[in-house]
Amino acid sequence: MAYHDANNQNFSSQNLNSPYAAGDPYYNQSSGFITPPNGEKSKGKGVSKWIKIGIPLAILVIVGVVVGAVVGTKKSKDSSSSSPAAQSAAAASSSSASVNSALEELATGKFAMATNSLYMVPLYPQVTDTTVFTTPTFASSAKASLTWPSDTFSAATPAATSVRSDRPRLIAPQYKWDVLTDHIAADPYLSYWNETIFGNATDWYNDEPVVYFFDGGNGILDIARQFKQRAKAFSYAYRMTNDTKWADRLWVEIQNVAGNYTTSFGPDYDRWDSNHFLDTAEFSAGYGIAYDWLYDVWTDDQKAAIRFTLIEYGLSFGLQAYNNASSYIGWWKTNTTGNWNCVCNGGLTLGSLAILGDDDTGSASQLLALTVPNALENCAAGPTSDGTWSETQDYWYFGTTGYAEMTSALITATGSDYGMLNDAYTLTGYSHMYGQGLTQLFAVGDTGPNKFSSTANGLFFFASEFNEPTIALYQRDQSDAADPWSMFWYDASVQGAFWDGLPLDRNFDNEIDQWVSMRSTWTDINGTYIGMKAGMNQGRQTHNDLDCGDFVLDAMGHRWAGELGDGNYNALDYFSNDTQSSARWYYYRKMTEGQNTILVNKSNQNVLARPTILGYDTTNDTQGSSTVYEVASGSTAYWYADITSAYFTDTSSAKRGVRFINNRTQMLVQDEITTTSPFQWRMHTNATVSVSSDGTKATLTIDGDEMIVSILSPSSGATFTTSAAVRFDTDPIPPEADQPNPGVTVLIIEMDAGTANLQVLFSPQWNDGTSSVTPPSVDLANWSLTSHNT
Numbered sequence: 001m002a003y004h005d006a007n008n009q010n011f012s013s014q015n016l017n018s019p020y021a022a023g024d025p026y027y028n029q030s031s032g033f034i035t036p037p038n039g040e041k042s043k044g045k046g047v048s049k050w051i052k053i054g055i056p057l058a059i060l061v062i063v064g065v066v067v068g069a070v071v072g073t074k075k076s077k078d079s080s081s082s083s084p085a086a087q088s089a090a091a092a093s094s095s096s097a098s099v100n101s102a103l104e105e106l107a108t109g110k111f112a113m114a115t116n117s118l119y120m121v122p123l124y125p126q127v128t129d130t131t132v133f134t135t136p137t138f139a140s141s142a143k144a145s146l147t148w149p150s151d152t153f154s155a156a157t158p159a160a161t162s163v164r165s166d167r168p169r170l171i172a173p174q175y176k177w178d179v180l181t182d183h184i185a186a187d188p189y190l191s192y193w194n195e196t197i198f199g200n201a202t203d204w205y206n207d208e209p210v211v212y213f214f215d216g217g218n219g220i221l222d223i224a225r226q227f228k229q230r231a232k233a234f235s236y237a238y239r240m241t242n243d244t245k246w247a248d249r250l251w252v253e254i255q256n257v258a259g260n261y262t263t264s265f266g267p268d269y270d271r272w273d274s275n276h277f278l279d280t281a282e283f284s285a286g287y288g289i290a291y292d293w294l295y296d297v298w299t300d301d302q303k304a305a306i307r308f309t310l311i312e313y314g315l316s317f318g319l320q321a322y323n324n325a326s327s328y329i330g331w332w333k334t335n336t337t338g339n340w341n342c343v344c345n346g347g348l349t350l351g352s353l354a355i356l357g358d359d360d361t362g363s364a365s366q367l368l369a370l371t372v373p374n375a376l377e378n379c380a381a382g383p384t385s386d387g388t389w390s391e392t393q394d395y396w397y398f399g400t401t402g403y404a405e406m407t408s409a410l411i412t413a414t415g416s417d418y419g420m421l422n423d424a425y426t427l428t429g430y431s432h433m434y435g436q437g438l439t440q441l442f443a444v445g446d447t448g449p450n451k452f453s454s455t456a457n458g459l460f461f462f463a464s465e466f467n468e469p470t471i472a473l474y475q476r477d478q479s480d481a482a483d484p485w486s487m488f489w490y491d492a493s494v495q496g497a498f499w500d501g502l503p504l505d506r507n508f509d510n511e512i513d514q515w516v517s518m519r520s521t522w523t524d525i526n527g528t529y530i531g532m533k534a535g536m537n538q539g540r541q542t543h544n545d546l547d548c549g550d551f552v553l554d555a556m557g558h559r560w561a562g563e564l565g566d567g568n569y570n571a572l573d574y575f576s577n578d579t580q581s582s583a584r585w586y587y588y589r590k591m592t593e594g595q596n597t598i599l600v601n602k603s604n605q606n607v608l609a610r611p612t613i614l615g616y617d618t619t620n621d622t623q624g625s626s627t628v629y630e631v632a633s634g635s636t637a638y639w640y641a642d643i644t645s646a647y648f649t650d651t652s653s654a655k656r657g658v659r660f661i662n663n664r665t666q667m668l669v670q671d672e673i674t675t676t677s678p679f680q681w682r683m684h685t686n687a688t689v690s691v692s693s694d695g696t697k698a699t700l701t702i703d704g705d706e707m708i709v710s711i712l713s714p715s716s717g718a719t720f721t722t723s724a725a726v727r728f729d730t731d732p733i734p735p736e737a738d739q740p741n742p743g744v745t746v747l748i749i750e751m752d753a754g755t756a757n758l759q760v761l762f763s764p765q766w767n768d769g770t771s772s773v774t775p776p777s778v779d780l781a782n783w784s785l786t787s788h789n790t
Contacts, residue, residue: 082526082766082767082768083665083764083766083768083770084520084521084524084527084528084629084630084631084663084664084665086630086766086768086769086770106125106127106129106132107132108188109187109188109189110188110189110192111124111132111133111477111497112124112477113125115479116525118439119439119440119525120479121436121438121439121440121478121479121525122477122478122479123525124523124524124627125627126523126524126627126628127626127627127628128626128628129626130624130625130626133496133497133500133625133626133627134495134496134497134500134625135496135500135501135625136469136470136473136494136495136496136497136498136500136501137469137494137495137496138464138467138469138491138493138494138495139491139493140493140495140496142495143492143493143494143495144493145186145493146183146186146187146491146492146493147491147492147493148175148176148179148491149175149176149178149179151173151175151412152175153166153173153415154415155414155415155416158414158415158416158418159414160368160369160372160410160414160418161356161365161368161369161414162414163353163356163357163413163414164412164413164414164415167292167293167295167296168239168292168293168295169292169353169354169409169412169413170288170289170292170293170350170353170354170409170412170413171405171408171409171412171485171488171489172293172412172484172487172488173412176488177239180240180487180488181240183492186492187492189476189481189490189492190487190490190492192482193481193482193483193486193487194240194487196482197233197236197237197482197483197484197487198237198240200229200233200482201230201233201234201236201237201246204229204230204233204234204249205234205245205246205249209252209253209256209257209261210223210226210227210230210253210256210257211223211263212263212264212265212266214266214273215570216569216570217276217569217570217574217575218276218449218569218570219273219275219276219278219279220266220272220273220276220279221276221278221279221282221449222449222450222452223257223279224272224273224278224279224280224281224282224283224286225282225450225451225452225453225454226452226453227253227257227282227283227286228282228283228285228286228289228452228453229452229453230250230253230286231250231253231254231286231287231289231290232286232289232453232483232484232485233484234246234247234249234250234253234290235250235289235290235293235294235484236293236484236487238250238293238294238297239293239294244297247294247297247298250290250294251302254287254290254305254306254309257271257272257283257286258271258305258309258313259271270313270317271313272284272313272314272317274313274317274320274321274329275328275329277317277321277329277330277332277340277344278340278343278344280313280314280317280318280344280347281314281318281343281344281345281346281347281348281402282343282347282453283313283314283347284310284314284315284318284347284348284350284351285346285347285350285351285405287306287309287310287314287351287354288310288347288350288351288352288353288354288355289350289354290306291303291306291307291310291354291355292353292354303358306355307355307358307359310351310354310355311355311359311361311363314347314348314351315348315351315352315363315364315367316363317329318344318348318363318367318370318371319363319366319367319370321333321344322367322370322374332344333345333374333378334378335378336378336541337378337379337381337382337390337541338382338390338391338395338399338540338541338543339382339391339395339398339399339402339541340541341374341375341378341379341382342375342379342382342398342399342400342401342402342403342406343398343399343401343402344402345371345372345374345375345378345379345402345406346375346379346401346402346403346405346406347402348367348371349367349368349371349372349375349406349409349410350405350406350409351364352364352365352367352368352371353368353409353410353413353414356368356413371406372410372418372420375403375406375420376418376419376420379399379402379403379406380403380419380420380422380424380425381424382399382400382403382424382428383424383425383427383428383431384424384510384512384513385424385510386427386431386508386509386510386513387424387425387426387427387428387429387430387431387508388428388431388435388508388510388512388513388515389428389431390512390513390539390540390541391445391446391540391541391543391544392443392444392445392446392447392448392540392543392544393432393435393441393442393443393444393445394441394443394445394446394447394448395446395448395541395543396428396431396432396435397448397451397454397455397456398448398451398454400425400428400432400456400458400459400462401453401454401455401457401458402454403420403425403458404457404458404461404462404485404489405458405485406420407420407421407461408461408485408489417465421462421465421466425462425466426462426466426468428462429459429462429463429468429470429471429474430470430471430506431508432456432459432471433471433474433498434506434508434517435517435531437517437519437529437531437552437554437559438519438521438524438525438526438527438528438529438554438557439525439529439554439557439558439559440559440562442515442517442531442533442552442563443563443565444533444544444545444547444550444563445540445543445544445545445547446543446544446565446566446567446569447565447566448543448566449569451480455480455481455483455485456475456478456480457475457480457481457483457485457486457489458485458489459471459472459474459475460472460475460476460485460486460489460490460491461485461489463475463491463494464489464491469494469495469496470498470502471498472490472491472494473494473496473497473498474498476490476494497625497627498522499522499523499623499627499629500623500624500625501622501623501624502522502622502623503618503620503621503622504518504519504520504521504522504618504621504622504623504637505517505518505519505618505620505621505637507613507616507639509613509616511535511536511610512535512536512539512540513533513535514533514534514535514536514611514612514613514641515531515532515533515534515535516530516531516532516533516616516637516639516658517529517530517531518530518531518618518637518639518658518660519664520629520631520660520664520665521623521629521631522623522629523623523627523628523629524627524628524629525557526555526556526557527554527555527664528553528554528555528660528664528665528667528764529552529553529554529555530551530552530553530554530658530660530667531551531552532549532550532551532639532656532658532669533547533548533549533550533551534548534549534611534612534613534641534643534656535548535611536609536610536611537578537605537606537607537608537609537646538578538607538608540578542575542576542577542578542584544578545589545590545591545592545594545595546585546590546591546592546595546604546605546607546646547592547595547596547597547605548597548605548609548611548643548646549595549596549597549598549641549643549646549654549656549671550563550595550596550597551596551597551658551669552596553667553762555667555707555762555764556705556707556764556766557705558687558702558703558705559686560685560687560700560702560707560762561596561683561684561685562596562684562685562686563596563684564588564589564594564684564725564741564744565589566589567587567588567589567590567738567739568587568736568739571587571734571735571736572735572736573735574587574590578607579607580604580606580607580608582607583734583735585604585607586731586732586733586734586735587734587738588725588726588727588734588738588741589738589739589741591604591727591731592604592605593682593727593728593731594684594725595682595684596682596683596684597656597682598643598654598656598671598673598679598680598681598682599679599680599682600647600648600650600651600654600673600675600677600678600679601650601675601677601678601679602680602728602730602731603648605646605647606645606646606647606648608645609643609645609646610645611641611642611643611644611645611646612641612642613639613640613641614640614641614642614655614780614781615638615639615640615657615780615781615783616637616638616639616640617637617638617783617784617785618636618637618638618785619632619634619635619636619637619785621635631663631664631665632663633663634663634785634786634789635660635663635664636659636660636661636663636664636785636788637659637660638657638658638659638660638783638785639657639658639659640655640656640657640658640670640780640783641655641656641657642654642655643655643656647675650675650676650677651673651674651675651676651677652674652675653672653673653674654671654672654673654674654675655671655672655673655780656669656670656671656672657669657670657780657783658670659783659788661761661773661775661788662770662772662773662775662790665764665766665770665772666761666762666763666764666772666773666775667761667762668759668760668761668762668775668788669759669760669762670757670758670759670760670780671756671757671758671759672756672757672758672779672780673755673756673758674754674755674756675753675754676753677753678750678751678752678753679751679753680748680749680750680751681748681749681751681758681760682746682747682748683746683747683748684725684744684745684746684747685700685744685745685746685747686702686743686744686745687700687701687702687707687745688700688701688702688745689701689722689745689747691719691720691721691722692720694719695719695720695721696710696711696718696719696720697709697710697711697720698720698722698747700747705764705765706764706765707762707763707764707765708762708763708765708772709747709760709761709762709763710760710761710763710774711749711758711759711760712759712760712761712774712775712777713759713777714757714759714777715749715756715757715758715759718749718751718756718758719749719750720747720748720749721748721749721750722745722746722747722748723745723746723748724741724744724745724746725741725744725745725746726738726741757777757779759777761774761775773790774790775788775790776788776790
């Protein structure tokens with residue numbers, strides 16, 4: 001199958017098959033080699049020789065690139081290896097032709113010039129001209145005409161069961177459709193997204209209807225989300241063209257998932273798999289969108305058929321989930337702040353709002369009295385107080401998509417959000433932005449199933465509701481931005497550069513999360529990025545790893561220290577529980593051994609860990625309006641935490657910290673530990689690793705670029721070794737075999753019991769003459785912004 005970017009250029013799925021997750025939610029960001037029956041991957045999941053730091057990944061849907069090209073990962077040394085401090089000079093020395101070309105492209109209103117095909121992150125022109133890069137704002141004088149008109153609908157006393165009289169009522173009321181064509185003509189982003197949506201719709205139009213495939217623990221979730229994608233795209237295409245071919249094609253999909261087409265679709269009594277209720281919810285949302293957006297084209301018989309199927313296989317099971325206390329299918333409604341609650345309540349709400357007034361069974365009104373208060377009790381707490389999604393960075397996509405859809409539909413259909421928009425959702429956009437490194441997410445824990453219809457486009461909705469133009473400007477350059485929701489959530493009057501005035505560093509200090517994000521730039525993939533975490537080993541819906549102290553590193557356009565991601569979701573006891581004895585912690589990718597942290601006595605960390613952040617400081621650098629950011633002399637940031645509680649009584653003290661050295665061109669990871677057991681310093685990398693003869697240095701190589709990793713004094717006698725990413729022979733045997741981790745090397749420092757101050761320096765080998773330095777040895781307690789100046 002061929003795929004298109006936003007300019008309708010073809011790219012084969014084979015050519016775009018990437019080894020990395022890239023932060024693109026259309027892709028499966030899982031690195032798990034899930035083996036379905038008969039040895040084949042589940043439909044839509046491909047197998048690659050890579051894993052996360054190289055993630056196995058298949059193109060699952062059109063990549064909605066908002067720029068003119070998808071470029072490869074091979075970069076000239078001139079562009080790939082200039083240090084952060086030298087980037088301004090490098091940009092200044094670029095040929096005038098390339099700069100003029102970039103400026104001409106910028107004049108069209110597009111900021112990102114291309115999308116990196118390995119990581120699927122936007123690439124920005126490195127130019128010092130700042131005339132087009134302004135402070136983020138909505139409704140600037142230059143773009144005031146692109147603000148949405150006011151909605152004439154209002155509710156004097158809003159109620160979830162009292163809806164507007166006109167259609168559509170879900171997310172995209174008619175007054176937005178009335179001006180959308182003009183907005184598309186005037187805004188390059190809307191124009192590219194519109195092209196991409198039609199490109200998707202055309203490809204799906206020519207495909208067979210979605211095919212039923214039951215994927216064990218994931219049920220038919222992939223199929224449900226593919227159906228929802230098609231429902232959105234075909235409905236959008238019809239309303240933009242009035243061409244009934246799109247409605248006719250959607251009707252085929254509707255019949256298909258109801259079991260009324262040419263092939264069977266699940267068991268008659270439960271076609272939408274209520275035992276894995278996410279599936280039921282996503283089908284319900286898709287049916288709701290189709291019913292509402294094409295309300296004027298459906299015949300009365302078609303509407304009756306849609307309502308019957310939606311109630312029979314969707315809403316009736318929702319009522320059972322709520323009203324039958326003994327029913328397992330409703331487990332997600334109680335004390336579940338993660339994505340399950342958001343998606344399940346969201347899907348039931350969209351389906352119910354769509355048919356409210358036409359439903360003579362009362363199912364829709366009954367459910368709306370249940371889903372809204374339940375989401376307020378649970379999903380509203382999905383982000384913690386600092387905005388971090390407590391499950392994992394990847395599960396953020398599922399949760400925020402469900403929440404944004406539900407909240408937006410309530411606002412447009414009934415006139416109120418009923419308190420759904422809280423402060424944590426104000427911050428969650430920034431958590432997502434800082435969680436994205438220069439190459440990919442700081443993706444700790446499970447990375448989830450295929451995302452399909454789950455994107456980061458809820459950021460557009462949150463940006464408008466909370467008056468946060470920065471997060472909208474950030475998201476519009478991302479490869480998943482082309483989506484029907486974006487056409488109505490995006491406020492085209494937004495203007496500016498998201499990075500203008502945005503701090504490079506941020507500390508996230510909620511007790512559950514505890515992590516830091518530090519970088520040298522927002523707009524150059526070749527800069528430096530550090531992510532490190534402490535946080536709890538429980539309270540994450542059983543999606544976390546045992547990984548206090550875990551870290552990732554980016555430099556020179558590569559991820560040097562990365563995550564292994566998912567295990568096999570269908571493996572026995574993978575999601576059993578998060579107690580200390582859980583079989584989940586027997587799987588390599590979930591146990592402490594599979595993380596970039598300290599492993600004491602070859603044993604897992606304590607699930608009851610309660611680390612504390614001891615220190616964080618930054619020179620408070622903020623990037624200016626230019627895409628070229630020259631790091632100032634003395635610029636740095638550091639962070640360290642007490643992770644002693646992550647270990648047992650053999651470890652009386654364990655502290656770990658990370659900081660930038662030499663104006664953000666080098667990175668230092670430091671551990672201070674006292675233990676009566678031997679321990680290991682471990683880091684997983686996709687690089688080729690060569691250890692020096694004395695063992696104190698390791699040279700990591702990716703695509704010709706090098707990173708020198710050095711053990712500094714006072715860790716006298718410490719040396720590097722390497723191993724494959726496989727379990728120890730002495731480890732407990734997991735219920736099922738681990739997936740292989742091909743291409744991954746573990747860089748290890750073996751240490752004897754005792755007290756150690758272990759300092760490991762990462763020195764990218766920049767090609768612009770930037771020299772590496774050896775910093776002084778400073779205890780963590782004495783770290784300061786100037787403590788490591790040489």
